[in-house]
Every structure is written in structure tokens, then in C-alpha cells.
Amino acid sequence: MGGLLSYFKSLFGSREMRILILGLDGAGKTTILYRQVSPEILVGEVVTTIPTIGFNVEQVTYKNLKFQVWDLGGQTSIRPYWRCYYSNTDAVIYVVDSADRDRIGISKQELVSMLEEEELRGAVLVVLANKQDLSGAMSVAEVHQALGLDALRARTFQIFKTSATKGEGLDTAMEWLANALTNKK
Amino acid sequence: MFTLLYGLWKWIFRKDEYFILILGLDNAGKTTYLEQTKTRFTKNYKALPPNKVTATVGLNIGKVDTLGVRLNFWDLGGQEELQSLWDKYYAECHAIIYVIDASDRSRLAESKAAFDQMIKSEHLIGVPLLILANKQDIPDCMGVREVKPVFADSGDLIGRRDCLVMPICALNGEGVEESIQWLTDCVLRNSTIRPPKEDKE
Numbered sequence: 001m002g003g004l005l006s007y008f009k010s011l012f013g014s015r016e017m018r019i020l021i022l023g024l025d026g027a028g029k030t031t032i033l034y035r036q037v038s039p040e041i042l043v044g045e046v047v048t049t050i051p052t053i054g055f056n057v058e059q060v061t062y063k064n065l066k067f068q069v070w071d072l073g074g075q076t077s078i079r080p081y082w083r084c085y086y087s088n089t090d091a092v093i094y095v096v097d098s099a100d101r102d103r104i105g106i107s108k109q110e111l112v113s114m115l116e117e118e119e120l121r122g123a124v125l126v127v128l129a130n131k132q133d134l135s136g137a138m139s140v141a142e143v144h145q146a147l148g149l150d151a152l153r154a155r156t157f158q159i160f161k162t163s164a165t166k167g168e169g170l171d172t173a174m175e176w177l178a179n180a181l182t183n184k185k
Numbered sequence: 186m187f188t189l190l191y192g193l194w195k196w197i198f199r200k201d202e203y204f205i206l207i208l209g210l211d212n213a214g215k216t217t218y219l220e221q222t223k224t225r226f227t228k229n230y231k232a233l234p235p236n237k238v239t240a241t242v243g244l245n246i247g248k249v250d251t252l253g254v255r256l257n258f259w260d261l262g263g264q265e266e267l268q269s270l271w272d273k274y275y276a277e278c279h280a281i282i283y284v285i286d287a288s289d290r291s292r293l294a295e296s297k298a299a300f301d302q303m304i305k306s307e308h309l310i311g312v313p314l315l316i317l318a319n320k321q322d323i324p325d326c327m328g329v330r331e332v333k334p335v336f337a338d339s340g341d342l343i344g345r346r347d348c349l350v351m352p353i354c355a356l357n358g359e360g361v362e363e364s365i366q367w368l369t370d371c372v373l374r375n376s377t378i379r380p381p382k383e384d385k386e
Contacts, residue, residue: 127243139266140242140266140267141266141267141269141270144242144243144267144270145270149243149244150270150273150274152244153204153246153259153277154246154257155244155246156243156244156245156246157243157244158241158242158243158244159242159243160242172239175237175239176239179233179237182231183231183232183233
């Protein structure tokens with residue numbers, strides 16, 4: 001009976017998925033959010049943003065899945081507040097500036113301490129190796145290593161190369177995330 | 186009293202955990218194989234449709250309970266630059282599944298080279314090895330008879346461990362259950378050398 005009920009529930013729309021976009025300041029989180037919100041922004045067209053103090057939240061619909069996407073500010077002083085948003089999160093999109101080799105270590109620390117949180121235990125992780133359009137950007141394997149992702153043993157995750165300002169790679173990442181979340185339900 | 190009962194409960198329902206690494210070149214069918222395995226061994230599992238499987242750059246995990254043990258799968262990306270990340274998992278795994286695209290003769294040598302690189306690792310000495318000649322549904326693909334001699338060539342590296350080449354089709358699931366069965370038997374037999382991970386919970 002319960003199975004039947006949940007089957008019908010899944011027919012008539014589902015719960016909104018909650019997604020957090022996290023990462024250091026200047027990684028490109030806000031640009032990624034607005035790329036997702038308005039796909040009508042032409043590929044190649046540049047999106048301009050200002051540093052986020054606080055958060056931006058938008059509702060995104062992708063392939064019949066409804067996402068509530070939270071983009072939280074990434075500056076040092078406001079990172080401690082990320083944890084206030086962790087509960088009930090289905091997925092975390094972690095954005096890395098692939099050209100910023102100096103701060104990848106800090107980015108790793110933030111990621112590690114975030115993943116230790118009990119509330120995020122079941123969350124799917126997507127890492128976006130952003131700013132691939134810049135010269136000297138780290139490759140996927142380099143980002144993987146620099147973030148210490150090989151220490152993850154019990155979590156599904158995937159890394160994508162993206163260029164948020166150009167809109168490249170985001171679609172593939174969203175597609176994968178949508179599949180992973182449908183699968184998880 | 187509660188602690189005692191809880192302990193008893195935990196002891197009865199405890200399962201030994203083994204970790205299995207799924208490796209192979211990109212597009213060999215590793216993720217599809219994992220999805221198929223999960224479908225076959227997990228009740229009510231809604232598999233990801235094969236056409237939605239994309240190139241893995243990262244990690245896919247799977248948990249399967251069979252023959253009284255729990256198998257944890259790690260499915261890693263197979264692209265060339267990602268192969269350097271494989272060895273991070275060697276020390277903790279109890280078995281290796283190496284998947285080959287049997288329909289792609291042109292990349293067999295490349296696959297063999299990656300295989301040699303992997304099997305050389307000292308962390309993998311004695312670990313059971315299952316080689317899967319995948320995509321048997323494609324006409325004119327290589328059978329076991331063709332694949333086996335190529336890998337037998339590395340016999341000295343493979344050594345005395347359990348090793349088997351099996352034909353499968355991850356797409357329609359042919360041979361998947363048998364492969365898991367064989368692997369589980371091997372892992373159990375090998376558990377004196379590589380003991381299962383204690384359930385932390």
C-alpha cells in the first residue's frame with residue numbers, strides 16, 4: 001500500500017529539491033546560478049555579478065525536476081554561516097576557481113569541513129572546475145587531487161569542467177545532477 | 186541491559202563489509218555494469234537508464250548485500266588523466282573488477298597497458314581479479330578466447346591470485362549475477378589475507 005501511495009506521489013509532482021552552491025569568493029557561484037535560472041542568456045554572452053553578501057535563492061526547473069537553488073556568499077567572514085543552510089540539502093554544487101592555484105588549499109579545507117557535517121551525509125556532490133577558459137587552469141585530475149577528493153569513500157560525486165561566464169559545461173553538469181537526484185529518490 | 190540487547194542485535198545483523206574497485210578504460214561500461222549489479226541485487230532499485238550514463242569523472246558508489254556479506258563498489262573514471270587517481274583506492278580494496286570493451290579491438294592494447302600499470306602495484310598483491318569482456322551483445326566482438334591470451338601475457342604480474350576472464354553484457358545483464366557470485370566467493374576465501382572492514386556503526 002505504501003509503495004502504491006509513493007508511486008502516485010511521484011506521478012503528481014515531487015518535493016522540491018534543495019541545492020546549495022558553495023565555494024570560495026570569486027569562484028563563479030552567482031554566475032552559475034543565473035545561468036541556470038535564465039537559460040535564455042545566450043551562450044557566449046557575459047553575465048556580470050557583484051560579490052554576494054548573504055545569499056541569492058532562485059527556483060529552477062530542469063527536466064520536470066524543481067530545484068530550489070541557494071547561492072551563498074563565499075568570503076572568508078561569511079563562510080561560517082554556510083552551515084545554517086545545510087539541513088535537508090539534497091545536493092551541493094561546489095565551485096572551484098581552477099585558475100586560482102594559490103587558494104585551492106583553502107578551498108580544500110572548506111570542502112573537507114563541509115563534508116564532515118552530519119546533515120550533508122546523504123547529499124550528492126558536484127564539483128565544478130570553473131574558469132576553464134582561463135589559461136593555466138587546472139585539469140580535472142589536478143582539481144581532484146588538490147581537493148583531496150580521493151579521501152571520499154562513501155559518497156557519489158562527479159567533477160565537471162565549466163566556464164560559467166561562457167556558459168560551457170553547465171548543461172552536462174545539471175543533466176548529471178538531475179539524473180543522480182532522480183535515482184536517489 | 187539495553188546496551189547488552191543492542192550489542193546482541195548488532196552481532197546478529199552484522200555484515201562483513203568488502204570493497205570492490207571497478208576499473209577499466211573510459212567507455213568500457215563500468216558505470217553501466219554497476220547500475221546493472223545494483224538493479225539485480227537490490228529490491229525496488231530504479232536504475233539509471235543506460236543512455237543517461239555519462240563519462241564518470243569522480244566516483245560512483247554502490248552497496249549490495251549478497252551471500253551474507255555487504256559489497257561496496259567504487260566505480261572510478263577511466264579516462265587517461267584519471268587513471269593516475271586509481272592507486273589511491275588500492276590499499277583498501279578487497280577485489281578488482283577490470284572491464285574491457287570487447288567490441289573495440291583498436292583499444293585493447295591501451296587497455297592492457299593500463300591493466301599492467303595497475304596490477305604492478307604492491308598494494309594489490311594477492312587481491313582477486315575479475316576481468317570482464319563486456320559488450321558481448323555486439324556482433325563480432327572479442328570472446329573470452331580472444332581476450333584471455335592477451336591478459337595471460339601478464340601472468341607473472343598476476344601471480345597466484347584468483348583470476349578469471351568472463352564474458353558479460355552489462356547492457357542486458359547477461360553474466361552479471363554470475364560474476365558477482367564468483368567474486369564474492371573469492372573475496373571470502375581471501376578474507377584471511379584481506380580481512381573485511383569492521384562495521385563502524
